[in-house]
Amino acid sequence: DGGITQSPKYLFRKEGQNVTLSCEQNLNHDAMYWYRQDPGQGLRLIYYSQIVNDFQKGDIAEGYSVSREKKESFPLTVTSAQKNPTAFYLCASLDSSGANVLTFGAGSRLTVL
Amino acid sequence: ILNVEQSPQSLHVQEGDSTNFTCSFPSSNFYALHWYRWETAKSPEALFVMTLNGDEKKKGRISATLNTKEGYSYLYIKGSQPEDSATYLCAFRPNDYKLSFGAGTTVTVRA
Numbered sequence: 137d138g139g140i141t142q143s144p145k146y147l148f149r150k151e152g153q154n155v156t157l158s159c160e161q162n163l164n165h166d167a168m169y170w171y172r173q174d175p176g177q178g179l180r181l182i183y184y185s186q187i188v189n190d191f192q193k194g195d196i197a198e199g200y201s202v203s204r205e206k207k208e209s210f211p212l213t214v215t216s217a218q219k220n221p222t223a224f225y226l227c228a229s230l231d232s233s234g235a236n237v238l239t240f241g242a243g244s245r246l247t248v249l
Numbered sequence: 250i251l252n253v254e255q256s257p258q259s260l261h262v263q264e265g266d267s268t269n270f271t272c273s274f275p276s277s278n279f280y281a282l283h284w285y286r287w288e289t290a291k292s293p294e295a296l297f298v299m300t301l302n303g304d305e306k307k308k309g310r311i312s313a314t315l316n317t318k319e320g321y322s323y324l325y326i327k328g329s330q331p332e333d334s335a336t337y338l339c340a341f342r343p344n345d346y347k348l349s350f351g352a353g354t355t356v357t358v359r360a
Contacts, residue, residue, distance in 0.1 A: 167346050178352035186346045237295035
């Protein structure tokens with residue numbers, strides 16, 4: 137079955153530590169996205185990548201970094217510079233050659249202790 | 250930051266009643282407007298992608314309209330059922346790959 141796999145599902149981190157969230161897709165989609173959700177808020181765009189080896193900052197990129205070395209993979213690193221990293225993180229990919237809709241992963245919940 | 254706003258933030262509907270809510274977005278540099286349904290403990294699922302001014306889409310009891318000139322879209326639910334309870338998100342896409350979401354409208358259908 138094609139889809140998006142995010143790992144880990146739950147992650148606990150101490151303040152000052154970097155952590156990397158994994159996002160892998162086998163849908164052959166070119167574009168991939170990272171969103172963050174906080175209680176009572178919608179999805180805010182962190183980074184997006186239209187194609188391999190290219191990515192763009194979203195609306196709240198500060199304190200985050202990404203890479204796109206392979207079409208299938210778009211990992212997100214939450215750095216110690218992110219002031220309030222506790223949140224639910226969603227990865228998505230866009231079927232730009234077909235239905236033009238986003239397919240989402242199941243999400244990763246990060247808690248900073 | 251692209252301003253995508255949804256209203257109301259939440260609404261309660263009696264089973265069998267119809268309802269609608271709004272998404273407003275920038276009227277310039279428009280490429281597409283997406284609607285997604287996000288049920289508790291699941292991932293968001295696509296409802297519609299709308300690209301042309303005047304577009305109307307329908308999926309079962311749910312339909313949507315689009316006005317790109319004034320920058321708004323309505324989502325309608327006809328004859329609400331408990332399974333329609335979810336958060337409905339709209340997302341605006343300009344002429345690039347950036348997709349920005351509104352905060353969502355949470356619909357609760359009371360039996």
